[in-house]
Amino acid sequence: MRELAPQVLGVLIRRHGDFDAVEDAVQEALLAAATQWVSSGVPASPRGWLITVAEHRFTDQWRNEQARRRREMTAMALAGPHALIAPEPDDENIAGQDDSLALLFLCCHPALTPASQIALTLRAVGGLTTAEIARAFLVPEATMAQRISRAKQRIRATGAEFRMPAGEERRERLRAVLHVLYLIFNEGYTSSSGPDLLRVELTTEAMRLTRLVHRLLPDDGEVTGLLALMLLTDARRPARICADGGLIPLAEQERGLWNRAAIDEGVALISDALTRTALGPYQLQAAISAVHAEAPSAEETDWPQILALYRLLERFGPNPMVTLNRAVAVAMVHGPRAGLTLLDDLATDERIADHHRVNAVRAHLLEMAGEQDAARASYLLAARRTTSQPERRYLLGRAARLAGEDS
Amino acid sequence: MKYMLMIFGNRQLWESFSEEEFAGVIAEHAKFDQEIKASGEYVGGEGLAFEDEVKTVKVQDGVPVVTDGPFLEAKEFLGSYYIVDVESIDRAIELAAKLPAARLNGVRVWPVMAASGTEM
Numbered sequence A: 001m002r003e004l005a006p007q008v009l010g011v012l013i014r015r016h017g018d019f020d021a022v023e024d025a026v027q028e029a030l031l032a033a034a035t036q037w038v039s040s041g042v043p044a045s046p047r048g049w050l051i052t053v054a055e056h057r058f059t060d061q062w063r064n065e066q067a068r069r070r071r072e073m074t075a076m077a078l079a080g081p082h083a084l085i086a087p088e089p090d091d092e093n094i095a096g097q098d099d100s101l102a103l104l105f106l107c108c109h110p111a112l113t114p115a116s117q118i119a120l121t122l123r124a125v126g127g128l129t130t131a132e133i134a135r136a137f138l139v140p141e142a143t144m145a146q147r148i149s150r151a152k153q154r155i156r157a158t159g160a161e162f163r164m165p166a167g168e169e170r171r172e173r174l175r176a177v178l179h180v181l182y183l184i185f186n187e188g189y190t191s192s193s194g195p196d197l198l199r200v201e202l203t204t205e206a207m208r209l210t211r212l213v214h215r216l217l218p219d220d221g222e223v224t225g226l227l228a229l230m231l232l233t234d235a236r237r238p239a240r241i242c243a244d245g246g247l248i249p250l251a252e253q254e255r256g257l258w259n260r261a262a263i264d265e266g267v268a269l270i271s272d273a274l275t276r277t278a279l280g281p282y283q284l285q286a287a288i289s290a291v292h293a294e295a296p297s298a299e300e301t302d303w304p305q306i307l308a309l310y311r312l313l314e315r316f317g318p319n320p321m322v323t324l325n326r327a328v329a330v331a332m333v334h335g336p337r338a339g340l341t342l343l344d345d346l347a348t349d350e351r352i353a354d355h356h357r358v359n360a361v362r363a364h365l366l367e368m369a370g371e372q373d374a375a376r377a378s379y380l381l382a383a384r385r386t387t388s389q390p391e392r393r394y395l396l397g398r399a400a401r402l403a404g405e406d407s
Numbered sequence B: 001m002k003y004m005l006m007i008f009g010n011r012q013l014w015e016s017f018s019e020e021e022f023a024g025v026i027a028e029h030a031k032f033d034q035e036i037k038a039s040g041e042y043v044g045g046e047g048l049a050f051e052d053e054v055k056t057v058k059v060q061d062g063v064p065v066v067t068d069g070p071f072l073e074a075k076e077f078l079g080s081y082y083i084v085d086v087e088s089i090d091r092a093i094e095l096a097a098k099l100p101a102a103r104l105n106g107v108r109v110w111p112v113m114a115a116s117g118t119e120m
Helices: A002-016 A019-040 A046-072 A093-107 A114-125 A130-136 A141-158 A167-190 A197-216 A221-234 A260-276 A281-294 A303-316 A320-334 A336-346 A356-368 A372-385 A389-406 B011-015 B019-038 B089-096
Strands: B002-009 B042-047 B055-060 B063-068 B077-085 B107-111
Touching (some): A002 A046, A002 A093, A002 A114, A019 A046, A019 A114, A019 A141, A093 A114, A093 A167, A093 A197, A114 A141, A114 A167, A141 B019, A141 B042, A167 A221, A221 A260, A221 A281, A281 A303, A303 A320, A320 A356, A336 A356, A356 A372, A356 A389, A372 A389, B002 B089, B019 B042, B077 B089, B089 B107
Antiparallel strands (some): B002 B077, B002 B107, B042 B077, B055 B063
8 A cells, every 4th residue: 555655645746736735635545544444445446545535635624724714814705625526546657656756856855854854755655654653763753743744844945846856956866865765774774673673664664665766767776776785784684683682793693594585686686787887885885785795604705805895985985984894894804903004094083083983893903903901992982982772782792701801 | 863951950949040030941941842842853851850759769688778869969950851853962952052951050961872773
């Protein structure tokens, strides 16, 4: 049902143009479907059903709005509401597919904050309810409702149109869409510890939406790269958490638990994209993930290849987080000292110098170099600086292990 | 990112307000409430009772021992708090600065630990 959400929304926006009100109407139609289809069965044309019900809700809203205005401005004579025209079950079927993309562009409008882009995308394109999105982000439903309604007001205020942008604007907006999908995936992926299944659903949702974009733009290498990156990352999910919920680093994961089907699909996608489309950062990150995925063990990883890929990635946009990852690759190829030297350069970069990840990587490299005391101090510093509970647990565990070796 | 905005004080401080001042503080809080609810940043918040109402529970030899009042060494106590979900620490600071307590004894902006994390 949820894949119909953007199609139904697209049809109604074309008819009425009022994104804000129409989106509310579609949400109500989806909620009605969720209860009615269970009791009385799925209608012959689910899409036609949703369009008709959403039309009704929109007309009701419109009528109420008119009544309100009539009360407020009694002197004004207003025409009655439009007669409801029941749509053909399968009209505008072809337009439905393209609407999804135009909707994504609208929901990821640059005037919105990332949090608002995410919320609006999940509701208008993903078809999730406000309550589901609120649960996924651990905020009250009223807060999420407010975030969504604000985002819609903002879009209205900017005068943004429901259309496909062209040229450079289209490239920019697609970048924003991919970033939002990446953020949704990450939100779900990083929280996949413990029994919080509701949050894990965000990774599934991000992959579903990215697949949709990939189907619409099969020749865009970055879209393919992002889908491959998600598949390759998510493939590790069964191995990244131990029984008590603790994080397991990549090097120590039980590789037999990795999802082979997801890896095969991700590797096939990225291999294809690398040979026939323009290179980009998502493709490079997917390629790095693919090298890890194909290594039979941490020791047998093709680190020179990973190092080369990180160098390329840095060329697309120097970023201290990428440099930090490159430092690990440098250490694996040229030894921990070389990696630590690179970290010293980062210590002067105020964007990242105090970040707990720098301390965590330093700790790992010091441990590799056999400097147990210094490594332990760095693990403890990183543990103090992270605001993630599982990360803190992991870092304290590493520090405790080193303390144990001393005695 | 979630932050707790913590407002500290004690009975003496709250009681030093005149009735008008107190009404002013309450009105400012109501306005603040409205603002963070409208912006979609509100996660939760409560006002706490005076320190006289506090019980401290300590288990000694497996038996809970209850004493009246908070720990003696503290001079100021948590009076109320908000939890906000904001884009950045800068926004959390901007919000904290709007609270009346920011003009008195300060508001603590305390990061809330996340249950999520990445493998390293």
